Amino acid sequence: MLRLEKISKKYANLQAVDKISLDVPPGSIFGIIGRSGAGKSTLLRLMNLLEKPDSGAMYLGERRVDTLSGRELLLERRKMGMIFQNFNLFSSRNVADNVSYPLEIAGLPRRQIDLRVGELLELTQISDKRRARLRELSGGQKQRVAIARALAAEPQILFCDEATSALDPQTTRSILSLIKNLQKFLQITVVVVTHQMEVIRAICEQVAVLEAGHLAESGAAKTVFAKPKSSAAKELLHAA
Amino acid sequence: MPPNLHEILGLLPQATLETIYMTFASTFLACLLGLPLGIYLFVTSPAGLRPQSAVYNILSRLVNLFRSFPFIILMILLMPLSRLLIHTSIGPAAVVIPLSIGAAPFVARVVEAALEEVDKGCLLAAQAIGSTDWQIVRKVLLPEALPALVSGLALTIITIIGYTAMAGAIGGGGLGDLAIRFGYYRFRQDITLAAVVVILTLVELVQLGGTLLSRGLLNKR
Numbered sequence: 411m412l413r414l415e416k417i418s419k420k421y422a423n424l425q426a427v428d429k430i431s432l433d434v435p436p437g438s439i440f441g442i443i444g445r446s447g448a449g450k451s452t453l454l455r456l457m458n459l460l461e462k463p464d465s466g467a468m469y470l471g472e473r474r475v476d477t478l479s480g481r482e483l484l485l486e487r488r489k490m491g492m493i494f495q496n497f498n499l500f501s502s503r504n505v506a507d508n509v510s511y512p513l514e515i516a517g518l519p520r521r522q523i524d525l526r527v528g529e530l531l532e533l534t535q536i537s538d539k540r541r542a543r544l545r546e547l548s549g550g551q552k553q554r555v556a557i558a559r560a561l562a563a564e565p566q567i568l569f570c571d572e573a574t575s576a577l578d579p580q581t582t583r584s585i586l587s588l589i590k591n592l593q594k595f596l597q598i599t600v601v602v603v604t605h606q607m608e609v610i611r612a613i614c615e616q617v618a619v620l621e622a623g624h625l626a627e628s629g630a631a632k633t634v635f636a637k638p639k640s641s642a643a644k645e646l647l648h649a650a
Numbered sequence: 651m652p653p654n655l656h657e658i659l660g661l662l663p664q665a666t667l668e669t670i671y672m673t674f675a676s677t678f679l680a681c682l683l684g685l686p687l688g689i690y691l692f693v694t695s696p697a698g699l700r701p702q703s704a705v706y707n708i709l710s711r712l713v714n715l716f717r718s719f720p721f722i723i724l725m726i727l728l729m730p731l732s733r734l735l736i737h738t739s740i741g742p743a744a745v746v747i748p749l750s751i752g753a754a755p756f757v758a759r760v761v762e763a764a765l766e767e768v769d770k771g772c773l774l775a776a777q778a779i780g781s782t783d784w785q786i787v788r789k790v791l792l793p794e795a796l797p798a799l800v801s802g803l804a805l806t807i808i809t810i811i812g813y814t815a816m817a818g819a820i821g822g823g824g825l826g827d828l829a830i831r832f833g834y835y836r837f838r839q840d841i842t843l844a845a846v847v848v849i850l851t852l853v854e855l856v857q858l859g860g861t862l863l864s865r866g867l868l869n870k871r
Contacts, residue, residue: 460774460777460778484782487777487780494771494774498772499772499775500772500776500793501794502790502794502796502871511776511779515779515781515789
């Protein structure tokens, strides 16, 4: 689905991502874990095409995407959804208008947008808040709205950037199970970036462990948990 | 009614209307110039949507240069422009041109500051969704910054009211002109006082309006 070949990115003196190769299989939930500063955020920004790598190549399906620019780049980004730790919703818009944003910029007619927004809010189980203002929502409800917005343009991939790190354990579980159900129901690919081992354990089939910008190890989540090879993986397991 | 009060009441309405006219015409034109400039400054700034340090630095220096220019001298320098555009350099309409140009860099900075306040996460989300820069400006940046922009507009109007008073010194008309011609040249402190009271009232009203509107917008969120 998404394939990275020796992707590198350097900022000033920091080698943020160092020759990382990954293969995210279609229709799976793929975890990327590492401590703060391990290069997770940079890797994610590279994967969702917000940054260009210094070297290496990236393919979405059969198409090379890291070299795109202009209009083509924007269209490719619209095939990817993203949710964030701090939700990053638009405070000037209510719930429904946040979800409609990706459809507006794609130029859908209003009637179609309204129908689709209804479906999406249904899907993320937040229909009762359709007309609500953002400040009336809890963190978990905001993340549901953010998920609805991320899925609005029917992306093939959903990126989750520490999406549950600001939530309490119970809300974290409900959001994770929602993501898992949506992945199955919509047959999309999900990439989860986190520093929380329990998130990987709860929903990921495969995992990549990052350390200081490079790939420490990767494989089936079960295997990595049962027999961690790298010191980074052992440390993360130990901490959890 | 004492004779001087009668005289003051005769002079004030005309001067007040001139001040209001100069203020709003200049604010409108200053925003027309300053809003796009402010947006462009933000977009090209190091933390903006499309950082371009060379463009940003040149524009930023120009804005600073205009802003640090003593306003009364800037007005005198820009008078030929009024003569060129509306064939006179005297009267309220003539000073609107230097006022607008003098206030535009101020507006640009106010707009830039308001846009900087917008949560960077929102912009990141809009970019990740695949928005064009123009869509981000129009559908995210400006609506998110609206309460701050409204406060900034009130601040701009108040600054321009101050500028119009100075424009009185070079024949601009309005309350500043009244205070200088009658109050200062003819030692009529009562007229100066009356002009000051009206100016302060205008400033207070604009400040109050701006605060209420901005707060109202925030409360709707």
